[in-house]
Amino acid sequence: MGEIQYFTSEKIAENSWMIKNNFGDSTPAICYLIEGENYALLIDSIIGIGNLKKFCETLTKKPIKLVNTHAHSDHVGGNFHFEECYMHHRDIGFFQTVMGINKEKVFEITKNMAPEDFREKMVLDDNFADWKPMKTYPVYDGDEFDLGDRIIEVVEVLGHTEGSIVLIDHKTRICYAGDACNSNTLLDLPTSLPVETYYGYLKHLKDHQPEFDMMYCGHEFFKAGVLDEALETVATVLDGTDAKCERIGIMGTPVLYAAEKIKDGYPRVDGKRFNMSYLPDRIKALESTKQIIK
C-alpha cells in the first residue's frame, strides 16, 4: 500500500473496532470488525476507497469473513478486495446491480474527493479494485457466525432493502444494524418494502432487544432504546397520526417523514432520534399470494 492512510479505526468493545474512511466519505459510512478465536468477521465494507482488507489485517491476524447488512453501494464498496461475502438471500440480486465499475473510475472518483495533499501522492495501486461479480453466500434469519468464542446472530429487519439484516454479538451485547433502524431510515427507495411489512420486522427485532445494549449502525450509533422510538414512530404511520413531514427524498422526489423535523434541518423537533422516510402509497403490506399445487 502507498503512504496514504485511507482508514481510521476505533475500538468500541473487546476485540471490536469501528472503521471509517479518512476522507472523501460525505455520508459517512461505517463498518465494523469483530475478532473471534477462529476468525474475524467484517460487517460491511463501506464505499470502496482504499484496500479495506489490508487495513483489517493490521487489526487482526485471524482470517477474515465478510458479511454485508444490505447491498447498498456505501456498504459493499470494499467487498471487491475480498474473495467472497455473505449477505441476506433477498439482497443478492440487487448486489449484482452495482457491478461493472472499473478501478480506474474508482481511482478518479477518489482523487476528486481527496484533500489536496493526499491527491498529489495518490497512485493507481492495489487500494483500488474493479467492482466485479464475487462469490456470495446467502444468509437467513437465525443463522449464526460462530467465531469460536463468540456467536454473531443474523436477524432479519427487512424494509430499507428487501434483504436488510442486523447482526447481534451476544458477547459484547452489540447489535450491528446497518441502515435498518436509524435517524434517517429510508423506506422510499425503489427496493424498500412497505411500512407495514417493516413494522413487523421491527417487532421481530424487539423480541431480541434483551440481547443488546447498543446499536452500531452504518452511519451512526445509538442506545438500544432507539428501537422503541422506531416502533412508536412507525405505528403512527400505520394509524395515520404521524407528522407527514414533507421533504425531497434521496431519489429527488417528494417523500414524507414520520416525525416532524426541524425547519430545513435534519433532527426531530421533539429531540428523539429515530425517523423514517416513506411514500404514502407504500404503507400497506402487499397481499401474499397463495398457490395450491396438486
Ligand SMILES: [Zn+2]
Ligand atoms: Zn442503505
